Amino acid sequence: MTGDAVQVLGPWTDQATITALAGGKARGLHTVHNGGFRVPEWVVLGTDVFDRFAAGAGLATAVTEFAALDDLEKSLAAGAALRADLVAADVPDPIREVIAEAYARLGAGSIAVRSSVLAEDGAQHSYAGQFDSFLNVNGPEAVLDRVRDCWVSAFSERSIRYSFAQRQPRAGAAAVVLQKLVAARASGVVCSANPITGAPDEVVVSAVYGLGEGLVSGAVDADSVIVEKSTGAVLETILGDKDRSYAPAADQGCLVREVEPEDRERPVLSAAELAELTKLARRLESDHGTPQDIEWAIDDTGIWVLQSRPITTAVRGGVDARWAAAVIQGAGETVPAGELRIWDNANIIESFSGLTSPLTYSTAAEIYGRVYDGYARSLRVRGRQLRQTEQWTPVLLGCFHGRVYYNLLHWYRMVGIAPGYRLNRKVLEVALGVEEPLADDIANTLRPFTFRTPVGRVWARTATTVRYLRRLFGIDDMVERFLADFYRVYDEYDARDYTEMSGAQAYQAYREVDRDLVARWGPLMVLDAILLTCTGALFVLTKLLLPKAPEWLGLTLVGPGADIESAEPARAMTALAERVGTDPDLTELVNSTPPHEVYGRLTEYPEFRAAVEDYLDRYGYRSLDELKLETPDLREDPASLFIMLRSTLATLRQHGRAGTDRRAEAEAYLDANLRGVRRRIFERLRGKVSRCAAHRERVRFCRTRAFGMVKRMIRAMGRDLVARELLDEFGDVFSLTVRELRGCYDGADPGDLRKLVTARKAQRAKDTELVAPPRFVTIGAGFGRAELAGQGWVPVTEIPAATAGTVLAGTPSAAGSASGGAVVVDEPCDIQGGILVAYRTDPGWVAALPSAAALVIERGSPLTHVAIVAREMGVPTVVQVKDVTKKVRTGMRLRVDGSAGTVTVLPGEGTGNGT
Template sequence: MEVIDLSRITPDLTPLIGGKAAGLGALIAAGERVPAGFCLTTQAYRAGAIPEDAVLTAYRALGGGPVAVRSSATAEDLPGASFAGQQDTVLGVEGETALLDAIRQCWASLGNERAVAYRAGQGLQDAELAMAVVVQEMITPSAAGVMFTANPLTGTRTETVIDAVPGLGTGVVDGTMDTDHYVLPARGPVPADQHHGCLSPGQLDALRAAGHRVQSALGSPQDIEFAYDARGTLWLLQSRAITTLFPLPAGNDPDDPRIYMEVGHMQGLRRPVTPMGISVLRETTRRWFQLIGVDDAAVDPFLVDIGGRLFMDLTGFVRSPRLHDRVPEMVKVYGPAVARGVRRILDDPRYAPRPAAPGRRAFSRRATARLLLAVLPASLFGALCALARPAAARERAFRELERVRHQPRTDPTDAVSRIRSAAGLQDATMTGPMMRSLPPLWAALFAQGVAGWLLRGVVRPGELNATLRGMPHNVTTQMDLKLWSVAEAARPHRELLLGTAPDELAARFLRGELPEFGLAGFLAEYGIRGSAEIDVGSPRWADDPTPVFAALAGYLQVSDPDQAPPARFARAAAEAEAALADLTDRARRVRPVRGRIARSLLRRSRELAGLRELPKFLWLTPLAEVRRELLAAGADLAGRGILDQPDDILFLTLDEALGAAGGADLRAVVGGRRREHDRETRRRQVPGLLLSDGTNPQALPDERAAEHGPDVLVGQPAATGVATGPVRIVHHPSEARLQPGDILVAPTTDPGWTPLFLTLGGLITETGSPIAHGPTVAREYGIPAIICVPEATTRLTEGQVVTIDGATGLVRMHGAEEPDGAENEGGLKANP
């Protein structure tokens, strides 16, 4: 079938007709007015020749007049990629020769530079791509443009956005004309302030109604091209899904709007969490609440899965008469943009203070009291003991680590027992050793906070953070320095390790084909770590050591002994001690008593704050056991033909996995979730705040950015220091190709990223908190760090030279070459 009439198109023909033609077929099937036309299918493209007789016969049947010729690629207008404007459209084509030339032009556009780059950015392969071509009667419009049935900038699903111009709509889609812009509410009369431009209120109302119909028929918000002809008749020319919208939370109640805050980035979870990862986290939290006597129904507000990311429901806090005005300050730890977004929401009448609805209160007063009684007394006592005897507190904390490492392992024998065992493997650690390891951290935070209060009026921006450099007793720092020792032992194999891709080195290592230089021992101790490591669906270094080899490659390029990580760490510690002494000496000259107390507290903080990473490290041991048991159960189910492969179990929940073990065929469920997970993995921006109608309150620009000009990005200070160097944008540690002195730009970081820090000039992330793992380790290495820089991975470019100031949170962009004399604070010259 080489030529098919648009009215005969059905959804199953998409591989033959491409996404654009499929969208037109859906519009026709929904009863919308679409210009008549036909589709030259991908069969002709694959054959390499235009079937001229069939094409010209179809063209003559349209009357032989002017037509629009549009590309319709098989990867176009799909759920994960719109391809808007990437391939060619030719308008006003008249005549048989001109039609054939226009078809050839559309075919050729599949390989144009912008389309190739777009496919690469979407992770799409070229091998199976093909081009269909749509030919339609040309509408001569009085006005035309584009309608979005949801606001594409803010994500709001209750707004329709329309841009239109008189005449042809090409000026809208290619951005060459000023447009008449309309934003309409979901229902009700067209607002008076929208009565302007080339479209009348009646036409706007008709467009909005058509958009609602199309969205309902096609099942998702749509990007629709339209035209009004000279008679005022509305024609729909194209419709495709708006692929950039973040998913809505499940179970929305329009009469009870909610506000959600993304919290996973605090643990380095920027990519989507696997369904099993979310299920295990929910089960762990639920069982922990049960063990301390709190109703496990309180779990749901704390772990809301939206688009595979972890959100917390803030609605109860925002609507609380007691907490309403304090919420922005409460959420500042999640980033300044989140706090600003919450401030905007406070004025929304939907979130005005009011009593909690029945069943919506996260904790009853009784449950809250029970929780505090279970946790608070022991925590306070432990924190006081840690302040009194920090060395003894550290010893106790590390004994808890050894206790966890040597816990007896279970050995279930079948899939059901393995899955049930996995559900409870974390109980003993979460309620015992992990809780007992936290008080020294509370003590360190208390000491730091009180010292800051005592030093107010004396301390300058960034000085308090400077006292946290080179912090001892941190398990993540110790891990990274041990990896440096592995790199030192691997120097005889430098050529091999630098000349081979990290993923190939990882494969050879797992096959036992690499020389021994200490990596096996390192992984025996730290193989439970990895990026996004609290997701049991995420590979550990023991499973895939690619990120470790990427880090080793960076270490092996350090040739200056002064820039070796142990030397940099020691220098950071010395700088911290000097900063502490200088700060408290100044304070003692002004306020002697306060200065002495502050010095004592800051020294206590330095003795204890390195334990920041220990509770999570404790947790990773049983979490790795959970993953091991689940994959073993998955292997059992795959061997029985219930799953296709062992790691399919990671795309089920715990309850579903038990169902599969009982014989339920969930392979279709797994396939759908894998596809959705892959799509969400490609998403670059995740809202820090999300309303239940899809609105992203942070979509408005940061007013601070305008104060500094277009060459400055504004973030949140996280680790003091100034560094200049070339940008290296990395979305996953395994992709890193870093040189000493580079400025790492990443969506987020967690301990799985920290081996890369040892040779960096500085760090920039799009999310984070000053107390999160990445910034904590950056401070300890003396690396300047700025977090919460909106869209840093897209606004900065690979190789661009920037200067970052970790005390002010400013990123100054210089261009492609390093400014004369630019040098990092630590003496490491930036590499342009």
């Protein structure tokens, strides 16, 4: 110890003193060293050493005043003045002696000298890279110079700008760590959670040859490895361009050296070293209770921990921990160990295809939970049974790598709330488009709730059945009441101008609509249950009364009718195309002008512009992927309207829109094969199914309108968050979850939303490269990327194209046949009479139907919206054609048989002109 009040600190110092004087780096070293980890010898010169130096130089007051400044420009000027004064000041002998003592404690030789500011390496802000550190420092005078440089760096321009950007206090006094230099063969950083995506079960290791300064400075390229924390499986490896390494130089600095040719192509770390670093990361995270960013080095004796600090790029502040990770995996459900979950995208991709934003997914997942909770309550589920349903209704959906899935077993439980489970679950599998029906030994165990006594079960199920039967016979009136209430709310809120609203006003409107409409939707979900029951009963009755009936008969007979509201946009599009076709100049404009320019050019055609504006007034809330909040509707971006118009024009020019009248054929079949009492019974049930199907389409149309209205509200909030500097650009609002968005207006601390958005965007870019399997399973809660990869979550790979003569089997959906060139698309555009082949469709695709000779869908079911409309419009359709979008290429000639459910690859090529 030297001097009155200053002393060398180190591992022997008590925690309180280290916390008060030693700064962030030393604080972390003290914890790690005393936790039993291998740490190179170290000591620290506390902030009291700096204070004594500043006081002796007459700078104490200037340092205090600097720390109190709240103006950036004044702080920069004061910092520059302090740097100059600190460099010019003499270091008094007592301070020289304490620095020499600190160096001697390390046994002399080469050391590292690092700044250790009090605010550094904290839970909220790391100040990483803001203060100076020096490697390979040798000799008392060199150490003294580097200590002074560390003190000066506390007032550097970059640290001042950082503190203002992070709204943190100025650094002021700095402690300095002196640490024995490790003669490293390799070094780098290991993070116990993915600092880019926030994924908590991913350990990220960066490694370089030589000293880690080469990694930090960017002078050398690093290997990067992602390891699954729970299993140790290597998920991803990127080898750096290792032609150089960073090593100590003879002049007490560091230099870049060439790496031996044989080492350049091999990983820096062995498998054993990688496993040891993963174990180290797990232990340090467990000891600290939070994810850690760890600097390490390896020499001939093993791994050394050079530094450990909290990962501050992870989401903090008011963000709900359940949604903190950039990659939302699963449904947020606590799954008991060993318990099965089945994930199936079935016809959910009709609503949420491909990559879906966090805002859309979290909104949908929450609404599903609230709606089906309301459904259970409406059927008189009460008490203990209701509490049981509340365990699974919030997790009916899940999200993996940005794709939305049904949490399938819970949907079977939901079907079990209403009577007729055995029949309803079979129809559910058809309605959802599930390729693989659930095994009976599993399905029969999926109870929505259990009872303590048989008497209690009988009483409760009787009450539910009575309520269900009342709904069954009164469903027509129930739907009409719902529609009246819906349009009362919709007309009021849709008429408002959200472009003129503040974010708070838009949020208030959003909350009011959300509370009102979701509460009304729950009881109406009984309509889906009734449709399942009645459709299943009709299929059974058809098999009994008409055992030799063709397979297409049932689907043709139960359609909602050609006048359904949801088919109106397609008919209106055909009418627009017919109008354009009568004017050669207008036809040329639509066909030759880029779609995003057509609307502006219509001033030359005022009557047609008025017709387009009428279309936008009536159907402007629609869009492709219309249930995705991130997708602009036609009012915001009318370009897609003209894409559809161009395609429809081509079809009308080639062969018109003469659909196959299979309904008349079905009626004739019934007249010839079913009469008398049996026919009356059949027609009564058939009428019920058709009315329910029509009701369902009307209600779904209401959902589309509601989402269109909510999009306008969210856009107002997105613009407001940019104005408040919480987000960088409007589109970033869709990278938030609905809870995070609400927190911005409900008074919660939103945290650093910019970092969150950046992390989620980075993960989304990676997710685009993955194939999303239609179905996979997880066991318990411990699943990760390695397990998912084993079930089909792999980078996109080429699947050989189908050859001529190949017959791809699917499910018949709309009768009739057509031949033509395949047009494989992920959005409906320029079909021009070809065979439209898509992985999935959503209700926004109905505008493309007039321009398609036939429709082939890889995923979906005969009861999805577009399939129903296709039947009404006479477009031959086959759904559930496995891998068709991978095996069929645009231009191949196909023959689609919507009655047999087959797609045949024909010799030759064609790009449209379906016949």
